[in-house]
Amino acid sequence: MRASRYFVPTLREVPAEAELTSHRLLLRAGFIRKESAGVYVYLPLGWRVIRKIEQIVREETDRIGGIELFMPALVPQELLDETGRSGLDILFKLRDRHQRPFTLGFTHEEIITDIVRNFVSSYRQMPLLLYQIQTKFRDEPRPRGGVIRAREFIMYDAYSFDTDHEALERVYQALRRAYFRMFERMGLPTIIVDAEAGAIGGGSNEEYMIVADGGEDKVLQCDSCGYGANAERCELPDPALTPPVVDAIPPMEQVATPNARTVEEVTAFLNTTADRLVKTLLMRVDGAPVAALVRGDRELNPYKLMHALDGESVEMMDAETIEQITKAPVGFAGPVGLPADLPILADHELRGLQDFITGANAEDAHLVHVCWGRDFTEPRWADLRVAQAGDRCARCADGILREVRGIEVGHIFQLGTKYSEAMGAQFTDGEGNLHPIIMGCYGLGVSRCLAAIVEVHHDKDGIRFPISVAPFEVVLILVNSEDEAQRAVAERLYEQFSQAGFEVFYDDRDERSGVKFKDADLIGIPIQVVVGRGVQEGQVEVRLRADKTPEQVPIEEAMARVGELRQSLYHALRPSEG
Ligand code: ATP
């Protein structure tokens, strides 16, 4: 490709909202362009990278027996009605000319299950692994980081169909390994962590994370056994605290706390510390009201509350209901005097805490010297709080959790029968008995990977693409386009490289050499061939974008040398297992 004929709309001024390095670099280097919030154009260079990522995930899925198809982005809403997902606020909704409601696919479990329930009816037709690479639409509340969190984005999604849980486990493990291979081939170092299923639901699931300071996800990792989990999920051990003796604790007492609602306000007013306070959060799990107690300096993990009650959804209670239940304005809820039929769950850390402070269920008032078991019924104990750095590991004896930021690039789920039961996708076994099909689903953010790759591979001058996903493998820089000798050599090399199957980006523009070098470093093509003054001595310069150590190579050996470098760069990215 000749740069003079190509289309690279670079940006000199990157908008201030672009905080992440990858976002800034992709805009500056002309890989993406924003059309509106969370809606992006993949410009030619960006699109080439996307196509390479797609090809890698295709090859690795085909390798384990996956079959590619392509589903519609327009999803009839009635399919989502079957699984109860048509009300999700992330959906883009629209109607056709007959007023028939549609959504733009945010993931495709319903469509694939619809296909399978119509065409798969016997155990003989499974195992089956289908996948697609397609545009997804999600009306994200906070689009961010360019293509990292977009509202229209490209996803790879695979779906497995099996007759039993052992087969699901096998295909899940095959995909788990395939994902590692995909990310290694892209040059993305990932860790895999336990995760929360979110709107997808189902059984156990894991996320692939890139560790990056700019990541939105909080990930906890055990320094001893390697257990890793998204903070949304991370289990904590029961500290098995023994309750202090209640006899010695003064009677409970109501104190006035005018206008003090938050933990900070109450502790300041009562001159105490947040760990003496118990927060009461009124929530709904599957619509039913419940009170959750955590220490004042802790954060409730709503998903843990949901799991403790075997629920499928969790939300905060609305202010009006809170006021009805507590008979007080929001901010003064406490466990004492709540309706007897309201379940109270408490984080198991509170078992060791007596003589604490809580809201009084009365305006501008708190209770001090509160004891569970004495002043209100012993609550149900559960792991309810958000894990944080320094907490003990739930999986091993002496591990301590540390915290890193992560970008989620993939997420794999053992769905089980959630969708097949809701939508009636069944098969008959050898004896003619009917069973729901056992499913898994596997998502990978293709367009998010573009950004993640740049987030991992860059320096102060620009992007440093791994060769497997670089828009081109080699950039050929003609230093002085007016120098006939240089031009002749560059043209000849361009011809030879192209003939030999190298992907070459030939910078033949009439630009100053400084501009060309800067642009080459910014765009990040991994191998640079510089045709400059050395031509007089029959030499060109070959160097890697990554280390920039120049090497003088005789013109006639340039292709062989570049070939070696290319091979070693691919070699370094070959997957290590399976
Ligand atoms: P997140 O927690 O980041 O919102 P999710 O868990 O809702 O993502 P999944 O449904 O698991 O996302 O989607 C599979 C993959 O698609 C994710 O691992 C991620 O790489 C990618 N992805 C999800 N949402 C977006 C988005 N808004 N923009 C770009 N990629 C996304």
Ligand code: MG
């Ligand atoms: Mg996810």
